[in-house]
Amino acid sequence: MSRLSIVLPAKNEAGALATLLPRLRTAQPDAEIIVVDDGSTDNTPEICTSAGVQHLASPYSMGNGAAIKRGARAATGELLVFMDGDGQHDPADVARLLEQLDRGYDMVVGARDWDSQAGVGRGVANTIYNWLATQMTGHEVADLTSGFRAVRADKFREFLHLLPNGFSYPTTSTMAFFRSAYPVAYLPIKAGQRVGKSHIKPLKDGIRFLLIIFKIATLYSPLKLFAPASAVFFLLGLANYAWTFSHGGRLTNMSTLMWSAGVIVFLIGLVSEQITALTYRRDA
Template sequence: MAVTQRTRRPAATAESPAEPAPARLDVTVVLPCYNEQDHVLAEVERISAAMAETGYRWELLALDDASTDDTLAVLRAAQLRFPQLRLLPLPRNGGAGTARRLGTQQARGEIVVWTDADLTYPNQRIPELVAQLRADPTIDQVVGARTSEQGSHKLLRVPAKWAIRKLAERLAGERIPDLNSGLRAFRREVSLPYLRLLPPGFSCVTTITMAFLHNQHQVRYLPIEYAKRAGRSKFRFVTDAYRYILQVLRMVMYFNPLRVLMPPALALLGIGGGKLIYDVVANPVRIATNTILLILTGLIIASMALLADLIVRSRTD
């Protein structure tokens, strides 16, 4: 009789050693990379040199966003030289926001630093941002506020960014020297509830700024220089400017809808009330149709504002 043998996997026992949990670190520098083969190594060297002098326990988490050039190969070769470099290749291109979100979720450091790999930001100053967070526990985020603009479409970009920043300041009720700087450090635990709000594109930095400000987290700004970008810019003026404005409004609506909806509601009610008085004086027996429409529209928007605010206040997240 033939005997059939079955290979059995050894059962897990209480004595089996458990896989050790990754050690917690002080700082994780998240570096999204997309087609940066010519200068990503220089950025890795600059960040590593700056962090090596601090005495912090740190890691550099580079996320290759499905680059179509040799960026991933350059990063893999760099791992042989830099033991603190951890590489996370993404299977498909998801955008800078997706890379930063995944990097923050995978970070082992208590403080997370966001920056870019295009040589624009003074990454040698990353320890300064981290030092401010470690020195003052009341601060939850430190933003590198750029003192100049070196991006593409400068003639259009500067006034557009100024207008969007002023809108954000008005809605947030705070001064914001730089709304969408890509260089910032923040406490990872504080940021976790807001990561699901991050959009996939460049406006993720705007989102994290607005999320912290609207939830009364202390944000400090550190003036920095901003250099001309190495390589080709991925910024698209019309599309990304539109997304910036939309994201500012979306974040304010998410946390404080009264700031967006109540001003136009009160304006319409005020204009409608004034028009009503004029109609009664000029035509005592007739109220104009546009007067009624102004008042009704104001009441509808005001009702929507109060309902949205009620929903926000009743959320448990």
């Protein structure tokens, strides 16, 4: 069996880790467990030492995504499991994720149900994110922002340079796997209530997640964004021409400008498609 590394990003999560790490060690006694300490000021180092797990410290906070990248680089296992250090994820579910990897998937995501969402607002936002990502990728995305996932290490490390340092690493990695034709599975899970206070700011990070979705869409399939925008400009120009011709029998500069904008936006989409192809090209 491939060696397993479990990476837990944590910032001031000592209260949760004190309970979580012993349970995780019991559930996966042979796994390499790495707590990536994102500039914690509590007793996280002592908790890790007492639990006998690897503690990877940072002198200051770099972000959740940065912690994931540091942990992925340090891990020695062929299979990686990422889970939050706040106690929301059940260590017993790690085995369920790994079972799906054994069936040929390259990434398995623990998909939370509605009852596992942190409030109605977060649940509605995640539903919107999932729908948008599904439309952009053409694949069913059951939980775009879940931080509980199992991956093949070699596949995941291909995309480390694309991952942001903030909370949106799940979004980026999911899109990247779909774009590279690496099969992704979703496994329903129940997520518990976190221990302590959340580090996510709903409004600020909600806007950031939406921006990340559109940014990654340009890396995934740019024409799915640029082609509709181009069509909108063309139709607006056509509508403006129909109005001005019916009322004055003439073609205005506004119609010409909109048609030109449509052509330019479409050409930008074509160039972006070529850049995307180069981004994901793998040398033989």
